[in-house]
Amino acid sequence: MNSPLSAQDHEPLTGRGRSYFDQEGARGALIAFVSTLAFIVVVLLVIGRSENWPTVQRSFFDFELMWESRSVIWRGFRTNVWMFMVGQVAIMALALLIAVMRSLKGPAFLPVRFLAIVFIDFFRGIPIILGLLLFGFGIPALRLPGLPNSAVFWGLVVVVLSYSAYTAEVYRSGIDAVPDSQRLSAASLGLTQWQGLRYAVLPQAIRNVIPALLNGFVSLQKDVALLSVLGVREAVREAQIITGRTFNYSPYVFAAALFLAISIPSARFADWYTARDRARRSQGAG
Amino acid sequence: MKLEMREIHKSFGSNHVLKGIDLDVDEHEVVCLIGPSGCGKSTLLRTINLLEKIDQGTIRLEGQLISDGAANPNEIRQRIGIVFQSYNLFPHMTVLKNLTLGPIKANGMDPTAAEAKAKDLLDRFGLADKVHEYPDRLSGGQQQRAAIVRALVGDPEVLLLDEITSALDPELVGEVLSVIRELATRGLTMVLATHEMGFARDVANRVVFMDAGSVVETGPPSQVLGTPVEARTQQFLARVIEGGRL
Ligand SMILES: Nc1ncnc2c1ncn2[C@@H]1O[C@H](COP(=O)(O)OP(=O)(O)OP(=O)(O)O)[C@@H](O)[C@H]1O
Ligand SMILES: [Mg+2]
Numbered sequence: 385m386n387s388p389l390s391a392q393d394h395e396p397l398t399g400r401g402r403s404y405f406d407q408e409g410a411r412g413a414l415i416a417f418v419s420t421l422a423f424i425v426v427v428l429l430v431i432g433r434s435e436n437w438p439t440v441q442r443s444f445f446d447f448e449l450m451w452e453s454r455s456v457i458w459r460g461f462r463t464n465v466w467m468f469m470v471g472q473v474a475i476m477a478l479a480l481l482i483a484v485m486r487s488l489k490g491p492a493f494l495p496v497r498f499l500a501i502v503f504i505d506f507f508r509g510i511p512i513i514l515g516l517l518l519f520g521f522g523i524p525a526l527r528l529p530g531l532p533n534s535a536v537f538w539g540l541v542v543v544v545l546s547y548s549a550y551t552a553e554v555y556r557s558g559i560d561a562v563p564d565s566q567r568l569s570a571a572s573l574g575l576t577q578w579q580g581l582r583y584a585v586l587p588q589a590i591r592n593v594i595p596a597l598l599n600g601f602v603s604l605q606k607d608v609a610l611l612s613v614l615g616v617r618e619a620v621r622e623a624q625i626i627t628g629r630t631f632n633y634s635p636y637v638f639a640a641a642l643f644l645a646i647s648i649p650s651a652r653f654a655d656w657y658t659a660r661d662r663a664r665r666s667q668g669a670g
Numbered sequence: 671m672k673l674e675m676r677e678i679h680k681s682f683g684s685n686h687v688l689k690g691i692d693l694d695v696d697e698h699e700v701v702c703l704i705g706p707s708g709c710g711k712s713t714l715l716r717t718i719n720l721l722e723k724i725d726q727g728t729i730r731l732e733g734q735l736i737s738d739g740a741a742n743p744n745e746i747r748q749r750i751g752i753v754f755q756s757y758n759l760f761p762h763m764t765v766l767k768n769l770t771l772g773p774i775k776a777n778g779m780d781p782t783a784a785e786a787k788a789k790d791l792l793d794r795f796g797l798a799d800k801v802h803e804y805p806d807r808l809s810g811g812q813q814q815r816a817a818i819v820r821a822l823v824g825d826p827e828v829l830l831l832d833e834i835t836s837a838l839d840p841e842l843v844g845e846v847l848s849v850i851r852e853l854a855t856r857g858l859t860m861v862l863a864t865h866e867m868g869f870a871r872d873v874a875n876r877v878v879f880m881d882a883g884s885v886v887e888t889g890p891p892s893q894v895l896g897t898p899v900e901a902r903t904q905q906f907l908a909r910v911i912e913g914g915r916l
Pocket of ligand 1: 833
């Protein structure tokens with residue numbers, strides 16, 4: 385009997401597969417280029433011929449207004465950039481701490497694990513916008529001595545806490561993906577549980593989750609704009625002020641373009657890194 | 671007496687895995703544990719260096735009680751090394767880093783001294799050119815030899831070896847066994863679980879046959895493997911011969 389996986393059946397299949405991909409490589413680029421071009425032309429024709437296009441163009445694509453507001457929005461956007469940079473660093477550190485707390489084994493660490501779980505459940509369960517309203521307005525209003533009163537500070541704290549709760553779970557999945565035998569191996573060398581984590585498990589775990597961390601970073605770049613509800617003068621807030629004055633939405637479009645200018649390269653970088661990482665792993669396994 | 675184990679009991683849930691094991695190991699002695707799969711060899715080895723907690727009984731190292739939380743497990747594991755079936759090298763570190771991590775961080779050895787020692791041992795066991803390689807660039811036999819060397823850099827008093835050749839292709843078994851043979855000649859105290867009866871006969875001072883969590887028969891290899899007294903030992907060996915492993 386001929387099993388479906390016998391060598392006879394298999395050989396010609398691989399052969400066909402290969403030649404197909406060769407053709408794909410040679411002709412693929414041309415096909416992709418032509419079809420993309422055709423698509424853009426069609427879209428432009430449809431939009432350009434629509435009756436409402438001039439109105440749309442005036443209120444969304446007023447390049448003169450964009451030019452006038454460019455420096456204000458750009459200044460705001462610089463605030464976004466430092467917020468998500470500082471935020472990302474804080475998130476990666478805090479989330480790692482929480483993930484480690486959560487993955488400590490043994491009865492002695494029960495309170496630590498419990499604390500980590502409470503933190504994660506709490507901050508993952510609250511909408512960021514609600515947290516912002518609560519902390520960002522609430523805490524400065526208390527005028528607590530010794531604590532900063534700025535909305536940026538408390539807003540960033542909320543975003544960092546919320547993202548850390550998610551990111552901690554990302555780290556944890558990376559830690560869980562490291563085989564138990566690695567901990568055992570570390571323990572058998574006389575390393576403490578903490579040393580085993582630090583030198584054997586975490587380096588592998590972090591490498592496992594870098595693609596996920598990059599994705600989180602792309603997401604954070606946009607979410608720091610939520611601080612505009614606290615009146616933080618970042619790009620969206622500045623655009624909103626101009627729009628409120630001119631009744632024209634073009635500043636928003638300009639701000640959107642700034643966000644895209646950062647998030648698209650970041651996303652492509654994450655994709656590239658993920659693909660490279662996957663290729664390296666399958667090479668190592670083979 | 672290097673190691674004294676008395677009345678060791680261990681259960682996983684309702685599975686009573688070790689049922690009152692007595693085992694003594696002398697200084698410089700090489701003891702081979704044999705027995706059917708699931709009889710508790712690995713579990714016994716792991717209780718010795720406290721990777722598994724025992725439910726009952728006592729373990730002494732050089733007369734000092736080490737079970738029941740009487741000693742710091744991390745210190746005991748520096749004195750009793752273990753090597754597993756599946757090498758378990760750290761994949762993100764070079765061979766040299768793998769070897770020096772334990773001695774530097776756990777034993778507090780000076781890094782340059784640890785590196786010199788590790789390189790010296792790698793050299794002796796034919797791995798000199800692999801010092802800066804990552805484990806996935808090594809063959810199975812080379813990885814297992816590196817794992818054995820890793821357990822040796824910290825100068826353990828006892829080395830436990832759990833089926834260290836079971837995951838290897840047959841043609842790689844020899845190179846790993848010759849490492850163990852050399853360690854035996856140099857007088858390292860070793861307890862090894864193995865399915866390689868020929869090797870056990872060759873290298874062991876004493877063979878311990880276990881079945882269902884108990885020690886059934888123990889004695890010199892020629893006796894336990896050649897003229898076993900117990901019916902269960904005879905049956906086990908008959909099956910092994912059938913399988914072509916003796
Ligand atoms: N961590 C564990 N949790 C639960 N049960 C376990 C665990 N480790 C071992 N066991 C059980 O204990 C028994 C003995 O296992 P052990 O690995 O010690 O046998 P072994 O003699 O080493 O077998 P083999 O020759 O196949 O390696 C088995 O029934 C196994 O299922
Ligand atoms: Mg075993």
